[in-house]
Amino acid sequence: MSSKTTVGLVFFPAFDWAISPDHPEREERLLYTRDQILEEGLFDLPEIEEYRPQIASLQDIERAHICVPSAQEVITESHLIAAGGTMTAGELVLSGKTKRAFALLRPPGHHAMRVVHGSRGFCTINIEAVLIEYLRKLHGGKFRCAIVDTDAHHADGTQDIYYNDPDILHISIHQDGRTLYPGTGAMDELGGPGAYGTLINLPLPPGSGDAELLYATEQLVLPLLQDFKPDLIINAAGQDNHFTDPLTNMNITAQGYARMTELLSPDVVVLEGGYSIEGALPYVNVGIILALAGLDYTGVIEPELPQKLIDNQGRLREEVVSNVGYLQEVWSRRKEKDLDLVFGDKEYVQRKRRIYYDTDNISEHQSEEIKRCPSCSGCRRVYSIAERHYGRLVKIGAVLIPWHACRNCRHEAEEAYQQLTTEEGLDHIYLHDPEGKQGDEG
Amino acid sequence: MSYLVGIDVGGTNTNAVLLKNDVVLATAKAATDHKHLHLGTMQAIASVLKFVPDSVDKPIELHLSTTLATNAVVEGKGAPTAAVIIPGPGLRWEELGLAFKLFPVKGYIDHRGREQAPLDHNQLEEVLAEIKQSGFEAVAVIGKFSPRNLQHELEVEELVTRKFPELLPVTLGHRLSGRLNFPRRITTAVLNASIAKIQAKFVSMVQEVKDRYNLGRIYLLKADGGGIDMKVSITRPIETILSGPAASLMATMALVEEIGDAVVLDIGGTTTEISLFYRGEPLTERDGAEIAGFATLVPALFSRSLGLGGDSAVNYDGHKVSIGPWREGPPVALGGPRVTPTDAVVALGAANIGDQERAIQALKEMGACYEIDPIIMAKKIVTAFSLKAAEAINEIYISLNSRPVYTVSQVMAGENLKPDRLIGMGGPAAYFIPKIAEQMGLPFTVLPYHEAANAIGAAASRPTVATTLRADTALGKLVVPELDYVANIPRPLLFNLEAARREAIAKTITYAEQMGTLFEPSEIEVTEEEVFNMVRGFHMVGKNYTLTTQVKPQVRRIKKHRDEMGEDSE
Ligand SMILES: [Zn+2]
Numbered sequence A: 001m002s003s004k005t006t007v008g009l010v011f012f013p014a015f016d017w018a019i020s021p022d023h024p025e026r027e028e029r030l031l032y033t034r035d036q037i038l039e040e041g042l043f044d045l046p047e048i049e050e051y052r053p054q055i056a057s058l059q060d061i062e063r064a065h066i067c068v069p070s071a072q073e074v075i076t077e078s079h080l081i082a083a084g085g086t087m088t089a090g091e092l093v094l095s096g097k098t099k100r101a102f103a104l105l106r107p108p109g110h111h112a113m114r115v116v117h118g119s120r121g122f123c124t125i126n127i128e129a130v131l132i133e134y135l136r137k138l139h140g141g142k143f144r145c146a147i148v149d150t151d152a153h154h155a156d157g158t159q160d161i162y163y164n165d166p167d168i169l170h171i172s173i174h175q176d177g178r179t180l181y182p183g184t185g186a187m188d189e190l191g192g193p194g195a196y197g198t199l200i201n202l203p204l205p206p207g208s209g210d211a212e213l214l215y216a217t218e219q220l221v222l223p224l225l226q227d228f229k230p231d232l233i234i235n236a237a238g239q240d241n242h243f244t245d246p247l248t249n250m251n252i253t254a255q256g257y258a259r260m261t262e263l264l265s266p267d268v269v270v271l272e273g274g275y276s277i278e279g280a281l282p283y284v285n286v287g288i289i290l291a292l293a294g295l296d297y298t299g300v301i302e303p304e305l306p307q308k309l310i311d312n313q314g315r316l317r318e319e320v321v322s323n324v325g326y327l328q329e330v331w332s333r334r335k336e337k338d339l340d341l342v343f344g345d346k347e348y349v350q351r352k353r354r355i356y357y358d359t360d361n362i363s364e365h366q367s368e369e370i371k372r373c374p375s376c377s378g379c380r381r382v383y384s385i386a387e388r389h390y391g392r393l394v395k396i397g398a399v400l401i402p403w404h405a406c407r408n409c410r411h412e413a414e415e416a417y418q419q420l421t422t423e424e425g426l427d428h429i430y431l432h433d434p435e436g437k438q439g440d441e442g
Numbered sequence B: 001m002s003y004l005v006g007i008d009v010g011g012t013n014t015n016a017v018l019l020k021n022d023v024v025l026a027t028a029k030a031a032t033d034h035k036h037l038h039l040g041t042m043q044a045i046a047s048v049l050k051f052v053p054d055s056v057d058k059p060i061e062l063h064l065s066t067t068l069a070t071n072a073v074v075e076g077k078g079a080p081t082a083a084v085i086i087p088g089p090g091l092r093w094e095e096l097g098l099a100f101k102l103f104p105v106k107g108y109i110d111h112r113g114r115e116q117a118p119l120d121h122n123q124l125e126e127v128l129a130e131i132k133q134s135g136f137e138a139v140a141v142i143g144k145f146s147p148r149n150l151q152h153e154l155e156v157e158e159l160v161t162r163k164f165p166e167l168l169p170v171t172l173g174h175r176l177s178g179r180l181n182f183p184r185r186i187t188t189a190v191l192n193a194s195i196a197k198i199q200a201k202f203v204s205m206v207q208e209v210k211d212r213y214n215l216g217r218i219y220l221l222k223a224d225g226g227g228i229d230m231k232v233s234i235t236r237p238i239e240t241i242l243s244g245p246a247a248s249l250m251a252t253m254a255l256v257e258e259i260g261d262a263v264v265l266d267i268g269g270t271t272t273e274i275s276l277f278y279r280g281e282p283l284t285e286r287d288g289a290e291i292a293g294f295a296t297l298v299p300a301l302f303s304r305s306l307g308l309g310g311d312s313a314v315n316y317d318g319h320k321v322s323i324g325p326w327r328e329g330p331p332v333a334l335g336g337p338r339v340t341p342t343d344a345v346v347a348l349g350a351a352n353i354g355d356q357e358r359a360i361q362a363l364k365e366m367g368a369c370y371e372i373d374p375i376i377m378a379k380k381i382v383t384a385f386s387l388k389a390a391e392a393i394n395e396i397y398i399s400l401n402s403r404p405v406y407t408v409s410q411v412m413a414g415e416n417l418k419p420d421r422l423i424g425m426g427g428p429a430a431y432f433i434p435k436i437a438e439q440m441g442l443p444f445t446v447l448p449y450h451e452a453a454n455a456i457g458a459a460a461s462r463p464t465v466a467t468t469l470r471a472d473t474a475l476g477k478l479v480v481p482e483l484d485y486v487a488n489i490p491r492p493l494l495f496n497l498e499a500a501r502r503e504a505i506a507k508t509i510t511y512a513e514q515m516g517t518l519f520e521p522s523e524i525e526v527t528e529e530e531v532f533n534m535v536r537g538f539h540m541v542g543k544n545y546t547l548t549t550q551v552k553p554q555v556r557r558i559k560k561h562r563d564e565m566g567e568d569s570e
């Protein structure tokens, strides 16, 4: 391996896997990207080295998720490879083999939440979370990470997993949820009582382009990262914010994406969505790779780039400027915030949510109780009822112990789990304990 | 009865073998004359042709392996060549780091082969005028994605023909390879153009030899171990690079009974060349040959060079013996400055080379301050040599087994290339191969040194050709770049994988025919095949097919005249 290698590319297009033949998440999705990368000769460049993805184990998956009924039942092999390839990318960087790494693979994962009954938003397994939980386990929990999710859709899955986790800063920049699936990701979603302010959502108005993305990167993301000082920065690089994407209404270009990558200089980039498979992905991905490698990306121009976007360059939406200002303010004052005003003054915070799995047509009702603990981020109890379209109900109960749980919370969680074992009407019960054994099923 | 002559034009000698069917009838050698390569060739041919009975009136086929192209590239003797490139958007051509004179022209073909911007003919004409004026003697033309759409490259050729005929012939990138890799295609085309005249001159000289001895077809050995008709090689000389290593592997295939999954070590003075077989077939390079630091798209047999040979310099620091990667001179036993693995073998009495006393003395000095007996020292060196070779082999297999693959089924299956035997050749092989084999727990075969081995390899080769077919039913277009073939798909809905295979095989046959060899469809195989449904807006709009097709690689099995087959471990 050359000492000049700066980018490890874990490229896995899964040419034999699709959700269904005409689904956007199909065999063809990364074909033209592959062709563009090959024709540009990127694998021959001394700065770039290609790596084969490893296959994640079920244990790797269960570190990040509570799969119902089990990881084995909800995933396919493609998920193990996508998650494994993301782990490979992280390993490359942490081992120092490469300076940065790009998990350019599918299927994506950022809509997959902690509890997984099936696939939603084309995602089953949250590949970023699998990587992060793997690295945390490796470092005995002494590992802080930032995820910057630039997919056009709100990263509601990643947000859910790290909702109450103070060691993970999750920033999602997406098309305003009032105009796009999954609908969440408003600015007032700032995390749970144990991690308030470590979830940041910046919704962009439809039509936003490079100017808005780069402004947000420079004015919001970079200062937050500097402040948070993570051990690893992950960019969940969805490309459906491209001006040619069929599912969204954004105006990002390959140049804008590459510039954003250059500014952010993430350690690990993970492909998320992006369904303009001919007009966007070949160019955006080449732009990202070149930017990561420190090479000149200014020649990467889409054939369909409309004059309008070139003319509009630099014109910035006021709304974005004021939202960025608001979030800067939230961030800088997050530690002084009176959380009673946000979560009430009870010892346990209650949440009730309905989660829809569009891909698998499942309706989930989730109720949750988070302990507000002064010594740790607090243990949680979750009940989830999933209804599949043919009507069968699955009810589970789970207890979640956080990383660095205090003795009280650990004790309380273990008692709560004991109580679950005796509870009537639960199909499955789970104890999620990142520092100990996990995935016990009743 | 069929007679065939194999010739290897080597650095020092030109060797010839005469085959009668599969038996070596005669061998001969002559000194290689580097200024007039055909002279040694002629002399060697004359010596073996004496053994052909007068009753034979059928013209005799000649297979030639020559270092001509390799040397021209390695020594940079090619003609000054200008590369007209049509890079379009993407990685900037200035960033490619290619040491050629590149002349970019505007025009843009995208990944599906659609023209996104026409070729700028005014700019092209200016560029060609400049090239002509600057005194370039050869021109290569390479467009990004040209294998998907040949049009722009053909337009350049057309303009050169019309207005700058003195720049002809031009090398067009798409004709040399249908694989996607713009920088490698540039390199391949430029090198090809630069050595075309040297090749043409050589061919015309060999033509004289042919006429004089009334020879039949003449084939030149290629880097992939196949042959190319000599006349055709004038337009594709780059394919004949690295024919030396190919000849030696072809000889191995021709002479060894069961190759299986062998790893072949050719141990020389400075380096060991490592090649692999899988199910009896030699492994090929994934992208193409690399030569003198140039990455090309030339199909080539897989080979890795290890800085470990009989004359490698040996070091001992009291704990560890290190060998190579450099050579500082001949073995001490032959008056060299420094202990080499050969000295160790000589000291152990396993080879009779030079002065054994001197070898032992040198080993004694090496081990003196650590109080190590020279014979123990010699054994340490032999062990270190075997270990280093075994480790290198291991690493090659690990890296091959971790090569990226792009389907779920391939990842889940894993790769499981592993060697099942060791085949050795080269001077030091007889002693080291058994040790390396022991280290790796493998059976082994050592091929005895045979002066005419590479000539046998050349004689054993068969003509090969390969083509790439790209069919895009949504665009209704079918392209076979190597052949300049572009067609509309008349009824896209009826075009399927079967039709694509039929068409690809037919095109390979046509192409081989153009190159002077007739093949049956049964002799053609599809080596790579990709089919993708193309869905736009939830509707299937077509499929795209990419197929690589080639003449099935074959080797003439050869029985060596009166020689035994080599010594086997079992
Ligand atoms: Zn998305």
Ligand SMILES: [Zn+2]
Pocket (backbone or CB within 6 Å): A373, A374, A375, A376, A377, A378, A379, A405, A406, A407, A408, A409, A410
């Ligand atoms: Zn606690």
